[in-house]
Every structure is written in structure tokens, then in C-alpha cells.
Amino acid sequence: MPIVTTSDSANTEPTGADSGDQETGPARGSAREVAPRASTGGLITRVVIFPMVVLTALAALLGTMYLAYVVDPEKNLHDFPIALVNQDVGDTIGNPAEPVNFGNQISDALASRVPADKIDLRRTSISDATLQMQSGKIYGAIIIPSDFSKRLGILGAGSVVPGDIERPIITLQTNPRTGAFATQIVLRIGDQALTEVNRQVGEQLTDQVNAQLAPAPGGPPAPELSGASRVTLSDPVQVIVQQYRPLPDGTGQGLSAFFYALLLLLIGVVGAMVIHTMIDAQLGFIPTEYGPWYVHYPTAAISRFNTLLIKWGVMVVTANIVSAVFLLVGYALDMPIDHPLALFLYSALAMIAVGVTALSMLAAIGTAGLLANLILFVILGLPSSGGTVPIEATPGYFGWMAEFEPMHQVFMGLRAIMYFDANGDAGLTRGVWMALLGLAIGLVFGAVVSRYYDYKGLHRKNFLAASAQA
Known part of the structure; x- marks a missing residue:
């Protein structure tokens, strides 16, 4: 039976970073009962100073990337x-x-x-x-x-x-x-x-x-x-x-491909976060909050690798559905779509590649993967995409990032499909191969890390509680 209680006691339940087998042992108690009491200084560092440092560093990165991108x-x-x-x-x-x-x-x-x-x-x-x-x-x-x-x-x-x-x-x-x-x-x-x-x-x-x-x-x-x-x-x-070949109406003066690419990247990153959180909640590894209450299901006996396979499968199916939804929205808004099949297939491939890699990152480093995915796919991706300001009109390091940043590859592939008759030389060929390469890297990375954790017996459990018991 799921445990239902108020959210004030949510921090008493053991949680972890990714799915895996839950070791059997003494009945689960609260972290307050098992973990040693933290000092006031340590509590202030974790609760106040550390979030401030992370947010400040993130803001500095955002300011540097985005202002350097557009200022001159x-x-x-x-x-x-x-x-x-x-x-x-x-x-x-x-x-x-x-x-x-x-x-x-x-x-x-x-x-x-x-x-x-x-x-x-x-x-x-x-x-x-x-x-x-x-x-x-x-x-x-x-x-x-x-x-x-x-x-x-x-x-x-x-x-x-x-x-x-x-x-x-x-x-x-x-x-x-x-x-x-x-x-x-x-x-x-x-x-x-x-x-x-x-x-x-x-x-x-x-x-x-x-x-x-x-x-x-x-x-x-x-x-x-x-x-x-x-x-x-x-x-x-x-x-x-x-x-030369003026754009038809409904293309936003050449910006529709950029925003379409942004949608695909957001669905890949945000979708991975949603899938990761919801499946972990259903498997009992994290609680689900509903206002002042939360539900914590019993922990399922499932390995990290098998859990990651489930998340990957959900991402693949969802990406194809969302790709079809985007096509329907485009048609409803009278957006010119000359190559619907190519747009559907490439959009699904791009979302799968991003989503699988983002899920693998979450499986490898847990909650910190949210920040890593945000930096990799969005913060560094937007200014190096070339979707609004050409790469040749940005600082030189943006051109270096454009060689591997996913958003640039996705934008070039979509631009080729939407504006250049799905011409491979216009960026579609590179976009497809880079998406396949990113997908392969995500699959190998996630499989190796999750299997390694399973092999070493690194199951999900409360780190503080386990340390205190040891």
C-alpha cells in the first residue's frame, strides 16, 4: 500500500538519484532517527549558501553566453x-x-x-x-x-x-x-x-x-x-x-525552423525530466506531492538498467506521438510543410536522441543531471544554434560549440527540410548523422553506467541513513 502523509514529513523518507534494487534490511525509518544531527553551520551551507552559489554561477554563464551572442x-x-x-x-x-x-x-x-x-x-x-x-x-x-x-x-x-x-x-x-x-x-x-x-x-x-x-x-x-x-x-x-527564392507566408521570416528546433529540444529535455520523475515515483523511489500531502509507493525490486530501459521506451513512443502533434499544429497554423514525412521522421529522431541522452545523464548523476542537461541542451545550445544570429556573426567559440551542440544540428536539419527542399547538402545529412551519433552515445553511456551500478551493488538508498548505520 502506498504511504500517504503530509508533505512536511516527506523529507523523512529515503530517496535516491535513479532506479535500482532496494536492499532489504531494517524497517525504513526517518532520516532524523538514523542520521546524526547536522551542525547549524553545515545546515546553513546546504540550505542557503550552496543553492545561492549554484544559481549565481548559472546566471553568470547565462549572461556571458546570451549577451556575447547578441550585443555586437x-x-x-x-x-x-x-x-x-x-x-x-x-x-x-x-x-x-x-x-x-x-x-x-x-x-x-x-x-x-x-x-x-x-x-x-x-x-x-x-x-x-x-x-x-x-x-x-x-x-x-x-x-x-x-x-x-x-x-x-x-x-x-x-x-x-x-x-x-x-x-x-x-x-x-x-x-x-x-x-x-x-x-x-x-x-x-x-x-x-x-x-x-x-x-x-x-x-x-x-x-x-x-x-x-x-x-x-x-x-x-x-x-x-x-x-x-x-x-x-x-x-x-x-x-x-x-x-533568391523568397520565403512563403507562414515561416516567420525564416524563424519558424529555429522555434521548431527549440520545441524539439525542450520536449527532449523536459520530457526526460518528466518521465524520469514520474516513473521513479510510481516505482517507489521518490514521493509524489499533492498540495499538503504526498504519496510514497512501496519500493519496487527492479535494477537501475531495467528502469532505464523502461524510461527509454516511454521516451521513444512519446517522441513519435509528439512529432505527429507538432505536424498537426503546423498544419492548423497554415505553416508551409512541403516534406511532412521527412519533418515527422527527423523530429522524432531528434527528440529521441535528446531524450535518451538526457535520461542517461539523470541515471548517471541523479538530480545534478537536471542542471547538466539544462546547460548542455539549452544554455549552450541556444546561442550556438545559428537560428537567429548567424554563427559567423557571433564570437568564435560559438562556432566551435556549433560543431557538436545538439541544437545547431537539429536547427540545420529542420531548416534544410522546411526551407531547402530537404536538401542533404543544406544540413539534413549532417543533422541525421549527428542525431544518430548522439543517440548512440546516450545509449552506450546510460547502459554502461547503469549496468556498472548494478554490478557493484550500488542500489538506491538513503545515503545519510546508510552511513549512520555503517
């Missing part, structure tokens, strides 16, 4: 990938003996002006840039068209010859599927770099036109450039901003 992305910018595509074939501009290629000049100027320690400017072809945009490997592209030099020459000639002309175009292409913050960085970099290049090209073009207008010796005076022509020549290039 421009200062932290490094290796931010942008493609530079120069398709310009050049032109003679009225002088076949001296062909020019303004596209090459602009490319060289951009490469020299863009800070190499902040921007990874990749000179590539249009086809390769398109492939990298499709897989989310670059955040944007600067595209110089094939007729750029020709149009620039026509603009120079049109400043003194009547007729309709069009300014040459450079396209600044953004990749909105990589996130709104990354798009803003691309726009800011493109505006700064292209404004300066435009000024230099304008000065060069003005000088060339003035040289062409210079009068021949003994000839008639040269015509003067009009004010409008000078203004046009000083700002000759038109920069067009274009979105």
Missing part, C-alpha cells in the same frame, strides 16, 4: 560567406585596340575593399553560386552581368549624344531562407561596398568622357558636360536588390 554582431563578424559573380565579357568602348572590362575592375575593387577577416568573398560562377544559395552555404551574392562594360560605355557616350540610355546594373542577391538577420548583414555589406565602388567607377568614367571631349589642336572648342550628365556619370551603376 558586426564586431564579431567573421568568415561571412558571400558570392561574387562576374559575368562581364568586356567591351572596346569605341577603341578596338584597347578593350576594357569594368567587371574585372569592380571585382578587384570589391575584393580589396571588403575586409577579408570578416567577409568570405567567394569569386565563383553563376551556376556554382546558385547551387550554394540552394543549399544555404552562402548568405548572398553580388552579380555583375555580361553586358556591364558595354552598358557603361553606352552611358559614357550618351552623356554627350542625345538618346535614351539605361544605367548598368549590379544585382545584390539575398538568401532570405538563411534568416532575416543574415539578410540584413548582406544588405549592409553590399550597400557599403558597392557605394564606394560606384563612386570610383563614376570618377573613372567621368575622366574618360572628359578625355574624349578634349579639343584637338586648332579644332573647335569641346562641348561641356551638362549638370545632369555629370550627376549621372558620378553615380553610374544601379544596384538592384533581389531575393
Whole structure:
């Protein structure tokens, strides 16, 4: 029969960190009867000082991680990938003996002006840039068209010859599927770099036109450039901003994948805590409180390893149910879901991997596993996920953490499914393999530790009471 009493006496029942066989022996009494009375100083240390120290350290870690993550992305910018595509074939501009290629000049100027320690400017072809945009490997592209030099020459000639002309175009292409913050960085970099290049090209073009207008010796005076022509020549290039594959409605401007990943991680961590606590309560290892009362069931004769197997099984079944629930919620909210099967399977795999590892941590170190799981999966995971601020706009150590932190792997996998047509190169392949690796580590770690505890006879019992009896 379960023991039902008031919660004031709950601390008199022996509890433990994880499930296992309960040794038989003298009838269970309260810890007050068996354990020696603690000194006032020791009690104050355990009840007051120790929780304060733990919470302060946790707050310091939170403040460091989250403020460093968002305070100054421009200062932290490094290796931010942008493609530079120069398709310009050049032109003679009225002088076949001296062909020019303004596209090459602009490319060289951009490469020299863009800070190499902040921007990874990749000179590539249009086809390769398109492939990298499709897989989310670059955040944007600067595209110089094939007729750029020709149009620039026509603009120079049109400043003194009547007729309709069009300014040459450079396209600044953004990749909105990589996130709104990354798009803003691309726009800011493109505006700064292209404004300066435009000024230099304008000065060069003005000088060339003035040289062409210079009068021949003994000839008639040269015509003067009009004010409008000078203004046009000083700002000759038109920069067009274009979105590559704009996101549909219902994606939160590229944030839905991040929050979906956050949901999966929270269910994995919080779900492991709920499963761990509820199953331990039903097996009699911890009491369950109901307001001023609590219920403490008789301790079950079950090993730590078998208890962990039960918890793992519950986590696996629940993860699949929750994954289906998230899909239904997404459909109800009109969230675009082009690959429902892939989203369902990957979500379930991610929750199982996180939940199994979190349960193994609780089995290994008990209550302290709650804090360890919180730090590993949430506190360190959120800022290193790259879901809101790109990894390339955060301090360098976030990039190191992103190599193994679960939230980054889950976010990249979900982003590939939701925004990049379930493209493996966009992060899905890595996300799947990292989830399987995390699951394997969790299974091996939990099995080895729990079997070791069982082998050594380290059963669950009140440590203070056992020490006093010894």
C-alpha cells in the first residue's frame, strides 16, 4: 500500500538519484532517527549558501553566453560567406585596340575593399553560386552581368549624344531562407561596398568622357558636360536588390525552423525530466506531492538498467506521438510543410536522441543531471544554434560549440527540410548523422553506467541513513 502523509514529513523518507534494487534490511525509518544531527553551520551551507552559489554561477554563464551572442554582431563578424559573380565579357568602348572590362575592375575593387577577416568573398560562377544559395552555404551574392562594360560605355557616350540610355546594373542577391538577420548583414555589406565602388567607377568614367571631349589642336572648342550628365556619370551603376527564392507566408521570416528546433529540444529535455520523475515515483523511489500531502509507493525490486530501459521506451513512443502533434499544429497554423514525412521522421529522431541522452545523464548523476542537461541542451545550445544570429556573426567559440551542440544540428536539419527542399547538402545529412551519433552515445553511456551500478551493488538508498548505520 502506498504511504500517504503530509508533505512536511516527506523529507523523512529515503530517496535516491535513479532506479535500482532496494536492499532489504531494517524497517525504513526517518532520516532524523538514523542520521546524526547536522551542525547549524553545515545546515546553513546546504540550505542557503550552496543553492545561492549554484544559481549565481548559472546566471553568470547565462549572461556571458546570451549577451556575447547578441550585443555586437558586426564586431564579431567573421568568415561571412558571400558570392561574387562576374559575368562581364568586356567591351572596346569605341577603341578596338584597347578593350576594357569594368567587371574585372569592380571585382578587384570589391575584393580589396571588403575586409577579408570578416567577409568570405567567394569569386565563383553563376551556376556554382546558385547551387550554394540552394543549399544555404552562402548568405548572398553580388552579380555583375555580361553586358556591364558595354552598358557603361553606352552611358559614357550618351552623356554627350542625345538618346535614351539605361544605367548598368549590379544585382545584390539575398538568401532570405538563411534568416532575416543574415539578410540584413548582406544588405549592409553590399550597400557599403558597392557605394564606394560606384563612386570610383563614376570618377573613372567621368575622366574618360572628359578625355574624349578634349579639343584637338586648332579644332573647335569641346562641348561641356551638362549638370545632369555629370550627376549621372558620378553615380553610374544601379544596384538592384533581389531575393533568391523568397520565403512563403507562414515561416516567420525564416524563424519558424529555429522555434521548431527549440520545441524539439525542450520536449527532449523536459520530457526526460518528466518521465524520469514520474516513473521513479510510481516505482517507489521518490514521493509524489499533492498540495499538503504526498504519496510514497512501496519500493519496487527492479535494477537501475531495467528502469532505464523502461524510461527509454516511454521516451521513444512519446517522441513519435509528439512529432505527429507538432505536424498537426503546423498544419492548423497554415505553416508551409512541403516534406511532412521527412519533418515527422527527423523530429522524432531528434527528440529521441535528446531524450535518451538526457535520461542517461539523470541515471548517471541523479538530480545534478537536471542542471547538466539544462546547460548542455539549452544554455549552450541556444546561442550556438545559428537560428537567429548567424554563427559567423557571433564570437568564435560559438562556432566551435556549433560543431557538436545538439541544437545547431537539429536547427540545420529542420531548416534544410522546411526551407531547402530537404536538401542533404543544406544540413539534413549532417543533422541525421549527428542525431544518430548522439543517440548512440546516450545509449552506450546510460547502459554502461547503469549496468556498472548494478554490478557493484550500488542500489538506491538513503545515503545519510546508510552511513549512520555503517
